[in-house]
Amino acid sequence: MKLLEERIRKDGRIYPGNILKVDSFLNHQIDVSLIDKIGEAFYEAYKDCGITKILTIEASGIAIACSAARFFNVPLLFAKKSQSLNLGNDLYTTTVSSFTYKKDYQVTISKRYLSEKDHVLIVDDFLATGNAIIGLAELCRLAGAKVEGVGICIEKGFQQGGTQLREMGYSVTSLAVIESMTDDGEIVFKS
Amino acid sequence: MKLLEERIRKDGRIYPGNILKVDSFLNHQIDVSLIDKIGEAFYEAYKDCGITKILTIEASGIAIACSAARFFNVPLLFAKKSQSLNLGNDLYTTTVSSFTYKKDYQVTISKRYLSEKDHVLIVDDFLATGNAIIGLAELCRLAGAKVEGVGICIEKGFQQGGTQLREMGYSVTSLAVIESMTDDGEIVFKS
Numbered sequence: 268m269k270l271l272e273e274r275i276r277k278d279g280r281i282y283p284g285n286i287l288k289v290d291s292f293l294n295h296q297i298d299v300s301l302i303d304k305i306g307e308a309f310y311e312a313y314k315d316c317g318i319t320k321i322l323t324i325e326a327s328g329i330a331i332a333c334s335a336a337r338f339f340n341v342p343l344l345f346a347k348k349s350q351s352l353n354l355g356n357d358l359y360t361t362t363v364s365s366f367t368y369k370k371d372y373q374v375t376i377s378k379r380y381l382s383e384k385d386h387v388l389i390v391d392d393f394l395a396t397g398n399a400i401i402g403l404a405e406l407c408r409l410a411g412a413k414v415e416g417v418g419i420c421i422e423k424g425f426q427q428g429g430t431q432l433r434e435m436g437y438s439v440t441s442l443a444v445i446e447s448m449t450d451d452g453e454i455v456f457k458s
Numbered sequence: 459m460k461l462l463e464e465r466i467r468k469d470g471r472i473y474p475g476n477i478l479k480v481d482s483f484l485n486h487q488i489d490v491s492l493i494d495k496i497g498e499a500f501y502e503a504y505k506d507c508g509i510t511k512i513l514t515i516e517a518s519g520i521a522i523a524c525s526a527a528r529f530f531n532v533p534l535l536f537a538k539k540s541q542s543l544n545l546g547n548d549l550y551t552t553t554v555s556s557f558t559y560k561k562d563y564q565v566t567i568s569k570r571y572l573s574e575k576d577h578v579l580i581v582d583d584f585l586a587t588g589n590a591i592i593g594l595a596e597l598c599r600l601a602g603a604k605v606e607g608v609g610i611c612i613e614k615g616f617q618q619g620g621t622q623l624r625e626m627g628y629s630v631t632s633l634a635v636i637e638s639m640t641d642d643g644e645i646v647f648k649s
Contacts, residue, residue: 296535296571299527326516326536330524336490344487345517349559368540380487 268308268442271420272456274301275443281452285423287445293420294327294392299334305442306334309390309418312440313339316415317386320344322407324363324374324399327392331420335390344381346374346403359409363402366395374402376410383411394419394441397428404437416440424457459499459633462611463647465492466634472643476614478636484611485518485583490525496633497525500581500609503631504530507606508577511535513598515554515565515590518583522611526581535572537565537594550600554593557586565593567601574602585610585632588619595628607631615648 280288292298321343323332329345336343349372357378364371381387389403400417407414414437422429422441432439444457471479483489512534514523520536527534540563548569555562572578580594591608598605605628613620613632623630635648 290568291570292533295538295568296533297524297527298533299524300531302524303528326520326538329517329520330534333488333490333493333521333524336488337494340491342483342487342489343521347486347517377481377486379482 268305270301270304271443274298275421275445276454279454281448281450281454283450285425285448287421287423287448287454289392289421297330299330302330302334303337305331305420306336306338308442309335309388309440310338312418313388313416313438316388318388318415319385320381320387320412322346322376322381322387322389322403323391324348324403328390331392331418332390335388335418339388342380344376346376346406348372348374359406361402361405361409364396364398366398374399374406376406378410381407381410381412385410385412386415387412388416388418389414390418392420394422394428394432394439395426397426397431400428400432401435404435418442421445459496461492461495462634465489466612466636467645470645472639472641472645474641476616476639478612478614478639478645480583480612488521490521493521493525494528496522496611497527497529499633500526500579500631501529503609504579504607504629507579509579509606510576511572511578511603513537513567513572513578513580513594514582515539515594519581522583522609523581526579526609530579533571535567537567537597539563539565550597552593552596552600555587555589557589565590565597567597569601572598572601572603576601576603577606578603579607579609580605581609583611585613585619585623585630586617588617588622591619591623592626595626609633612636 419441523534610632
């Protein structure tokens with residue numbers, strides 16, 4: 268997606284350790300007009316898959332899921348990272364290792380909102396190690412729901428997540444795939 | 459807002475201790491068409507205030523902020539509850555006590571995205587003790603930004619947050635104000 272690649276080049280900031288910060292437009296401050304183009308791109312990719320629900324994980328995925336859900340005209344569901352006292356006990360739960368936060372955490376959804384009738388599109392802002400997406404796919408498996416696809420804004424192509432998910436058989440649509448980036452700010456996108 | 463009150467009556471669930479769960483449509487699974495009506499209502503209330511930014515707190519506020527931001531055609535910014543290793547050091551930070559989670563937590567935003575030029579609309583799903591909103595207003599104060607208003611989906615009118623915020627001088631627009639609710643499921647809205 269040209270628009271997203273251009274925005275990453277313009278407003279992304281690179282820090283040592285292959286860290287790309289896009290918090291001016293994607294995951295802290297959010298440019299809703301860009302997010303809407305992203306939601307539309309996911310709709311174009313999966314509009315014939317009978318999607319019944321958009322699934323993401325708090326917090327960065329929610330705005331993206333919100334836009335996608337509008338195009339598909341289905342609800343969105345976001346998995347929670349910590350167990351709220353108010354969420355109840357009827358939960359599907361799995362464990363995810365966070366690369367960013369360097370720790371494991373529980374990811375949960377209420378059993379009420381995902382079932383074997385659902386055809387799910389998983390969306391998120393980044394795909395790197397793939398751990399968060401694999402966790403969301405595991406929640407779908409526990410619920411008996413079918414994962415029809417995975418929509419990603421930015422895939423770090425030099426990490427193993429994308430390859431691993433595709434080898435597992437998932438349809439992954441990444442709108443910008445970074446092949447390499449250097450500490451002095453150069454980004455090469457996979458064409 | 460009649461639509462929201464009706465939805466709360468239809469799909470909200472009440473648990474002992476004045477807990478109202480609206481996670482089937484507002485803050486776990488999300489009905490985007492309802493959220494869009496909410497965003498529009500906030501726009502109607504504050505469209506003449508020169509709003510430059512919608513501010514909320516992760517995670518439940520993000521979808522609502524996203525919809526409001528679309529109507530105002532401004533960016534949204536969500537405060538983070540835990541300090542990401544990737545967020546950097548240039549942060550405004552304050553402490554919030556969570557009624558739901560029974561603990562204190564840090565709330566942060568990047569200094570890059572809020573300044574004395576901003577006219578802010580704060581939005582969130584619930585207003586009860588008011589602690590989260592007061593924390594967001596404090597972040598605005600630290601940045602020198604002006605809080606033009608506070609848009610709330612559901613205010614628990616029997617808790618002190620709304621009164622406190624209004625006494626502090628904030629313009630608070632709550633789309634549904636619950637005057638009382640009983641453990642057997644009866645809800646009385648303030649008219």
